[in-house]
Amino acid sequence: MVILDDELKARASMISEAIEDHLPVVHPRELYAAGRHLVDAGGKRLRPSMLLMAAEAVGGDPKVVVPAAVSIELVHNFTLIHDDIMDNAETRRGRPSVHVKWDEAGAILAGDTLYSKAFEILTAAEAPAPQDMVASVKMLARTCAYICEGQWLDMEFERRDRVTEAEYLEMIEKKTGVLYGAAAWMGARLSGAPEKQAEGLERFGRLVGMAFQIQDDVLDLTAPAKVLGKPRGGDLAEGKKTLIMIHAMAGGAEIEIFGKRNATGKEVESALEALRASGSIDYARSRAISLVEEGKEALAVLPDSDAKHLLLELADYMISRSY
Numbered sequence: 001m002v003i004l005d006d007e008l009k010a011r012a013s014m015i016s017e018a019i020e021d022h023l024p025v026v027h028p029r030e031l032y033a034a035g036r037h038l039v040d041a042g043g044k045r046l047r048p049s050m051l052l053m054a055a056e057a058v059g060g061d062p063k064v065v066v067p068a069a070v071s072i073e074l075v076h077n078f079t080l081i082h083d084d085i086m087d088n089a090e091t092r093r094g095r096p097s098v099h100v101k102w103d104e105a106g107a108i109l110a111g112d113t114l115y116s117k118a119f120e121i122l123t124a125a126e127a128p129a130p131q132d133m134v135a136s137v138k139m140l141a142r143t144c145a146y147i148c149e150g151q152w153l154d155m156e157f158e159r160r161d162r163v164t165e166a167e168y169l170e171m172i173e174k175k176t177g178v179l180y181g182a183a184a185w186m187g188a189r190l191s192g193a194p195e196k197q198a199e200g201l202e203r204f205g206r207l208v209g210m211a212f213q214i215q216d217d218v219l220d221l222t223a224p225a226k227v228l229g230k231p232r233g234g235d236l237a238e239g240k241k242t243l244i245m246i247h248a249m250a251g252g253a254e255i256e257i258f259g260k261r262n263a264t265g266k267e268v269e270s271a272l273e274a275l276r277a278s279g280s281i282d283y284a285r286s287r288a289i290s291l292v293e294e295g296k297e298a299l300a301v302l303p304d305s306d307a308k309h310l311l312l313e314l315a316d317y318m319i320s321r322s323y
Contacts, residue, residue, distance in 0.1 A: 003313075004310060008045070008046070011048070012045040012049060014062075014063075015045045015048045015052075015066065015073060016045070018066045019036075019073070022070050022117075023035070023036065023039070023070070023074070023117055031106075031109060031110060032113070034098050034101070034106050034107065034110035035077075035110040035113045035114050037110070038080055038098060039073070039074070041093035041094070045073060046180075046314070046318075047072045047183045048183065049069075049314075050180060050184050050205055050311070050314065051068060051069045051186055052069055053187070053307050053310050054183070054188050054191075054311070055188065055190065055191040056305070057308045058188045058191050058192075058197050059191065059193075060187070060190070060191025064125065064191070065125050065190045067125040068136065068187070070118075071118040072179065072182070074118040074121065075114070075140065075144060075147075075179065076179060077114055078111045078112075078115045078118070079147055079151070080092060081099070081107050081110055081111035082108070082151075084097040085097075085107055085108065086155065098110055115144070119137060122140060126190075127190050128191075128192040132189055132192070136186050136190055139182050139185060139186060139189075140182060146174040146178045149174045150171050150173070150178075153167070153171040154171055154175055157240070158241065158259075160241070162249070163241040164246070165246055165247070168246055169210065172214070173210055175213065176209050176210060176212060176213035177205075177209035177210040178206060180209030181205040181206030181209060182205070184201035184205030185199070197301050199301075204295045204296070204311065207291045207294050207295030208295040208296075208315045208318050211291040211292045212319075214243055214284050214287060214319075215285075217242040217244055217284060218281060218284055218285060219322070220233065220234055220235045220236075221233060222272070222281070223323055231265075232268060233263065233271065236255065236257060236271055237257070237260060237263050239258055244275060244283075244284045245275075247283045247284065248275055248280040251278050251279075251280070253274055253275070255271045256271070257270075258271075288318075288319045292316065292318060296312055296315050
């Protein structure tokens with residue numbers, strides 16, 4: 001995993017430099033400062049890194065598709081800004097949320113700006129043919145619509161007493177999986193890969209992206225607040241129907257603080273013990289592992305290469321990471 005970490009840092013650095021070039025803070029400066037607030041807060045740049053690795057895995061030059069990687073990162077941050085507004089989240093990545101620092105109206109505009117710039121910057125990538133760029137723009141647009149559908153389902157689930165595991169999996173596929181899938185597909189398509197390889201990479205990205213979301217749900221309960229950059233147990237307090245809660249509720253476990261937004265740290269820890277005892281956290285981890293293994297099988301369409309092995313390592317990292 002040390003090698004993967006070094007490779008991710010190298011790609012994250014490449015993407016951060018490209019963001020400086022493609023998204024400068026210009027007039028009106030506060031708008032672009034708000035847009036860059038979370039972008040500049042760091043993060044591992046996993047989605048755009050997957051795009052670059054996918055390009056390499058099909059024999060492409062990652063430098064050629066860097067603008068597409070930037071577009072993926074901006075779409076991701078656009079969704080985070082709007083998610084924080086909807087969730088009334090006060091912090092993100094250890095700093096104040098955009099709507100806290102600039103107010104809700106400013107945050108909405110900042111998110112919309114990132115969304116718009118993502119498409120503009122995508123077109124700066126060098127596509128093998130015009131139809132490849134058109135297909136990539138369509139893929140990104142369709143992906144953004146899926147993300148909105150997934151977010152809508154996530155909010156709808158909070159108003160329902162029961163949610164099935166199948167419904168949850170559909171929600172995280174749209175909310176999280178599809179952006180990873182689009183990243184991998186675009187990296188391949190913009191590098192001239194055969195459609196079979198691009199489709200295999202899309203499936204890989206989508207499935208390991210779903211596993212990533214399940215791991216996020218686990219970490220929300222198990223990682224220290226200082227690592228998360230926000231209070232632990234936020235999903236419980238907000239009443240989110242994660243796979244952990246769906247499994248626990250199906251098994252008859254009673255989590256009294258579920259949906260209690262003012263729950264104390266002690267109450268959260270007590271709920272965590274109950275969820276551990278129910279086996280629900282372990283169940284979620286096992287489902288994440290299954291998704292990763294299924295995703296890795298989709299890479300059978302690729303020739304053996306260092307980049308392919310990095311993608312396989314990245315898949316394992318999605319469910320072994322501690323933050």
